[in-house]
Amino acid sequence: MTRNGDILIIGAGIGGIQASHLLSKAGHQVHLVEKTAHIGGTSIKFEDVFPNLECATCMLSPLEQELLQDPNVHLLTLTEVAGLEGGPGDFTVRLRQRARYVNLENCIGCGACYDACPVSTINEFEEGLSQRKAICIPCAGTLPNVPRIDKEVCIRFKGQECVACQQACMFEAVEYGQEDRDIELKVGAVLVAVGSGTMDVRELPHLSYGVHPGVFTSLELERLNASNGPTEGKIQLRDGRAPNRVALVHCVGRRERTLCSGVCCRYLLKFRHYLRHKLPCAEVLEFHGDLCLPNKGDQRFLGEMAPDGEGLVRAEVVRIEVEGDYLKVIHRRDGREAIETVDMVVLSPALTPPKGATELARTLGVELADDGFFVVNGVASSRPGILILGGASGPKDIRETVVEALAAAGGACKAVMEGEDGK
Amino acid sequence: MNARVGVYVCECGNNISDQVDIAALVPMLEGAPGVVKVMSHRLLCSKEGQEFLAEEVRKEGLTHLVVAACSPRQHLPTFMEVCKRGGLNPYLMQMANIREQCAWVTSDRHEATEKAARMIRAAIARVVRQAPLPEREVEANPDVIIIGGGLSGTVTASMLAGPERRVHVVDRNPTLAVALTSLEGVETHGGCEVEAVRGFFGNFEVELASKGSRQEVRVGAMVVCTGSRATTLQEMGYPGSEAPHVVVLPQDLEGLRPYLDALPSGQPKVMFVHCAGRERVGYCSGVCCLRSFKAMRWMVETAPNAQLSCLHQDICVPGRDGEREYQGILGIGARMTWGRLTALAQQGPQVTVSFRREDGSIGQDAADLVILVPATVPNHGARALIDIIGVEAGPAGFVEEAHPMLEPVSTSVKGIYVAGSASGPRDGRATSLLSLAAAAQIAAELRPGKTLRLEAQTSQVCEALCTGCRNCMTVCTYGAIEYDLVAQTCRVNETICRGCGNCVAACPSEAISVKGATYQQILQEIKEAVR
Numbered sequence: 001m002t003r004n005g006d007i008l009i010i011g012a013g014i015g016g017i018q019a020s021h022l023l024s025k026a027g028h029q030v031h032l033v034e035k036t037a038h039i040g041g042t043s044i045k046f047e048d049v050f051p052n053l054e055c056a057t058c059m060l061s062p063l064e065q066e067l068l069q070d071p072n073v074h075l076l077t078l079t080e081v082a083g084l085e086g087g088p089g090d091f092t093v094r095l096r097q098r099a100r101y102v103n104l105e106n107c108i109g110c111g112a113c114y115d116a117c118p119v120s121t122i123n124e125f126e127e128g129l130s131q132r133k134a135i136c137i138p139c140a141g142t143l144p145n146v147p148r149i150d151k152e153v154c155i156r157f158k159g160q161e162c163v164a165c166q167q168a169c170m171f172e173a174v175e176y177g178q179e180d181r182d183i184e185l186k187v188g189a190v191l192v193a194v195g196s197g198t199m200d201v202r203e204l205p206h207l208s209y210g211v212h213p214g215v216f217t218s219l220e221l222e223r224l225n226a227s228n229g230p231t232e233g234k235i236q237l238r239d240g241r242a243p244n245r246v247a248l249v250h251c252v253g254r255r256e257r258t259l260c261s262g263v264c265c266r267y268l269l270k271f272r273h274y275l276r277h278k279l280p281c282a283e284v285l286e287f288h289g290d291l292c293l294p295n296k297g298d299q300r301f302l303g304e305m306a307p308d309g310e311g312l313v314r315a316e317v318v319r320i321e322v323e324g325d326y327l328k329v330i331h332r333r334d335g336r337e338a339i340e341t342v343d344m345v346v347l348s349p350a351l352t353p354p355k356g357a358t359e360l361a362r363t364l365g366v367e368l369a370d371d372g373f374f375v376v377n378g379v380a381s382s383r384p385g386i387l388i389l390g391g392a393s394g395p396k397d398i399r400e401t402v403v404e405a406l407a408a409a410g411g412a413c414k415a416v417m418e419g420e421d422g423k
Numbered sequence: 424m425n426a427r428v429g430v431y432v433c434e435c436g437n438n439i440s441d442q443v444d445i446a447a448l449v450p451m452l453e454g455a456p457g458v459v460k461v462m463s464h465r466l467l468c469s470k471e472g473q474e475f476l477a478e479e480v481r482k483e484g485l486t487h488l489v490v491a492a493c494s495p496r497q498h499l500p501t502f503m504e505v506c507k508r509g510g511l512n513p514y515l516m517q518m519a520n521i522r523e524q525c526a527w528v529t530s531d532r533h534e535a536t537e538k539a540a541r542m543i544r545a546a547i548a549r550v551v552r553q554a555p556l557p558e559r560e561v562e563a564n565p566d567v568i569i570i571g572g573g574l575s576g577t578v579t580a581s582m583l584a585g586p587e588r589r590v591h592v593v594d595r596n597p598t599l600a601v602a603l604t605s606l607e608g609v610e611t612h613g614g615c616e617v618e619a620v621r622g623f624f625g626n627f628e629v630e631l632a633s634k635g636s637r638q639e640v641r642v643g644a645m646v647v648c649t650g651s652r653a654t655t656l657q658e659m660g661y662p663g664s665e666a667p668h669v670v671v672l673p674q675d676l677e678g679l680r681p682y683l684d685a686l687p688s689g690q691p692k693v694m695f696v697h698c699a700g701r702e703r704v705g706y707c708s709g710v711c712c713l714r715s716f717k718a719m720r721w722m723v724e725t726a727p728n729a730q731l732s733c734l735h736q737d738i739c740v741p742g743r744d745g746e747r748e749y750q751g752i753l754g755i756g757a758r759m760t761w762g763r764l765t766a767l768a769q770q771g772p773q774v775t776v777s778f779r780r781e782d783g784s785i786g787q788d789a790a791d792l793v794i795l796v797p798a799t800v801p802n803h804g805a806r807a808l809i810d811i812i813g814v815e816a817g818p819a820g821f822v823e824e825a826h827p828m829l830e831p832v833s834t835s836v837k838g839i840y841v842a843g844s845a846s847g848p849r850d851g852r853a854t855s856l857l858s859l860a861a862a863a864q865i866a867a868e869l870r871p872g873k874t875l876r877l878e879a880q881t882s883q884v885c886e887a888l889c890t891g892c893r894n895c896m897t898v899c900t901y902g903a904i905e906y907d908l909v910a911q912t913c914r915v916n917e918t919i920c921r922g923c924g925n926c927v928a929a930c931p932s933e934a935i936s937v938k939g940a941t942y943q944q945i946l947q948e949i950k951e952a953v954r
Binding site for chain 1: 437466582708738740817860
């Protein structure tokens with residue numbers, strides 16, 4: 001049997017991107033499959049990354065750009081895996097690609113079509129903090145810099161005779177006639193790089209998320225602070241006012257999920273930097289339990305973000321109550337309950353298995369653990385030739401994800417060559 | 424040969440032409456020195472635009488090309504490729520970014536047009552002073568040397584060794600694990616140390632020394648797998664730590680047995696003390712809490728009568744297993760106290776443990792056996808090795824990664840990689856993953872039978888101007904500059920040079936320049952831009 005050296009990578013976040021680069025360098029043809037219309041995953045939502053507060057866009061954009069220009073990498077956006085058969089060195093994979101309705105080759109990403117579109121809807125990429133058009137890219141700077149038409153909200157696909165975007169396009173890139181298509185590929189190994197999800201904090205009603213507009217999730221704060229985000233980097237309350245007193249709440253859902261996500265302490269410290277920079281007068285209180293700072297640069301980072309423990313409150317948040325415009329953070333400290341009144345609360349929800357993990361696991365024929373994450377031994381899944389990397393097998397930071405991406409890429413090469421499970 | 428410069432202005436749909444008056448711009452460029460053709464195009468990066476441009480290069484017999492369009496970040500590779508198709512050396516092309524740096528940021532149309540003309544004239548002035556640069560390649564040795572024969576060295580070796588690639592494993596220890604010595608394609612060098620390293624990625628010469636004998640090994644890449652170790656009682660420096668009933672948690676838990684056997688009967692008190700030595704080393708090792716909890720569980724099974732307690736600081740158990748293990752320890756009723764160890768003292772049969780709480784108050788407790796959970800530090804000899812091979816180290820003495828997130832197994836020296844706990848404290852899983860990652864990276868970058876592509880835009884020393892001060896050597900992070908003792912001038916090793924330009928800035932005699940960015944080129948470019 002001749003073994004197929006092509007590799008399928010599912011998920012074009014930082015893990016999938018780095019694995020693609022390595023496999024391409026090693027001489028493999030990569031099929032990189034991404035569910036959304038753009039690449040970059042969760043990391044592109046961040047303005048800066050801990051612990052060196054490096055600009056995330058500056059770090060990721062060149063890697064993304066290089067990927068788009070790599071002849072060994074075949075990127076399939078808006079695509080999901082529908083079926084998989086075979087074994088290491090000889091898999092047949094069935095993919096389902098949704099139509100973009102915009103020609104990737106003709107479009108130059110000028111954005112003229114967005115202005116013309118009459119539809120306005122919630123922008124999920126911005127955590128619902130802004131509106132988008134039916135034809136759009138999620139935010140400035142996402143790649144490929146080519147919009148897509150969201151069929152679910154576009155009025156043309158609801159029977160109206162709208163051609164606004166097509167008329168606005170100077171390059172004849174808008175193609176209403178595109179259709180969803182099924183693709184079949186032969187590959188030698190499969191890498192699963194679908195990342196993690198975050199817990200829906202509405203599961204914890206005592207924290208008043210969704211009840212009071214002053215309560216935010218950490219991803220919402222990331223987008224508020226992002227210069228390409230809905231407020232162009234202004235950290236503000238939902239009514240546009242600047243907060244005066246901000247509570248950062250650690251370990252949200254940790255007990256419920258029996259899981260320390262391992263990244264929240266560090267990104268909440270990073271938020272101190274965001275807040276200090278954008279709102280120098282605002283007071284910040286950090287309600288924390290055990291601080292998890294496991295890397296060699298993290299202790300220095302703590303010292304820089306919270307000198308002399310400034311703003312650190314070792315306490316468990318019991319509940320958050322609404323009092324007019326304000327929020328009362330009721331917390332237990334040294335066995336006693338105490339109250340702090342703030343006007344903004346940022347929750348750090350536990351990382352969870354990725355959305356759709358159950359269906360994906362079934363499609364790929366690999367096992368999930370009781371907690372819903374993929375079962376791994378190192379980066380090997382329960383099925384030979386399929387490797388799991390990054391947040392899909394448990395919470396990971398960017399560094400850990402990249403290490404696993406490289407390790408899994410190596411495992412895939414081995415699986416292809418030897419038909420082993422690439423452990 | 425006279426220069427024949429072609430200038431092609433991209434309208435980028437309307438992205439440039441909305442703000443820059445193309446019809447006015449084109450005549451402003453005609454007649455610039457060397458320019459034989461100026462033309463605009465609707466979209467040069469399109470398939471049709473690229474074909475048009477390649478054909479123009481050929482048809483017009485252009486010697487230099489200026490593409491006035493978008494950011495080179497977006498399309499430099501595209502237009503370099505176009506040059507090749509048109510038969511022009513790709514380094515004889517210069518882009519002028521009149522979109523991001525002009526059309527998108529200059530609001531007045533007249534000003535934008537004027538600015539675009541200046542930017543393009545500057546690009547012309549620069550490119551006509553450009554010489555063609557060859558694309559260079561070098562033969563590479565696929566063999567690899569791994570320094571350290573522990574877990575990370577063994578995993579890395581087992582992934583890399585094969586019929587096309589020989590792997591050398593060096594260890595100070597004379598006897599190496601059977602897992603290594605029995606591997607096909609692996610040559611072990613027990614009882615050896617690295618004495619010196621010469622060369623560069625693809626072609627290293629590594630000098631090994633063992634008692635009285637020397638040996639040279641030629642390889643293409645190196646992997647630092649020197650690992651880590653626990654801090655010693657002495658290094659921790661707690662008063663009273665020499666007390667007989669104080670022990671550092673050993674790697675192998677069986678090492679605790681003699682201490683357990685010596686415990687008094689009844690319900691002896693055993694206390695685990697976390698973060699031992701943490702203040703001295705200055706970081707949280709990140710792996711010890713979980714190790715301690717596993718040891719406590721072992722203790723429950725091995726010495727069921729023991730009363731367990733734990734003096735800890737912030738518990739650090741990231742990930743899926745850690746929290747469960749933590750809850751398990753809470754479930755078995757171990758007494759948990761938050762405190763920083765300050766002193767130990769053997770008092771009669773028991774050890775008194777003094778600690779400081781978070782609020783600064785002092786607490787005391789006593790136990791029949793105190794087990795210190797130690798901080799992790801780089802292995803003995805790692806520092807000396809780091810200095811010999813010239814990679815960067817962090818403040819704690821661990822090898823620094825080329826990029827802490829994106830290049831976790833590369834170092835500051837191209838071709839020298841790092842795996843396992845040589846770059847920071849790791850548990851077994853992380854050590855294996857890093858080793859697999861390092862092996863994968865090497866397998867991709869150093870492929871048997873493949874040549875390595877070298878940087879074309881390297882720096883060069885003008886020997887007539889060089890005074891031999893060697894400033895450049897101190898700022899070169901790649902070790903690419905050598906001093907020629909006979910000529911008493913510096914010389915760039917173009918196989919190693921990456922063209923960063925540090926040396927250019929450091930040279931007081933203007934003797935060094937980077938190809939493609941010489942003093943003359945930049946000066947003329949600026950002159951045209953501000954004229």
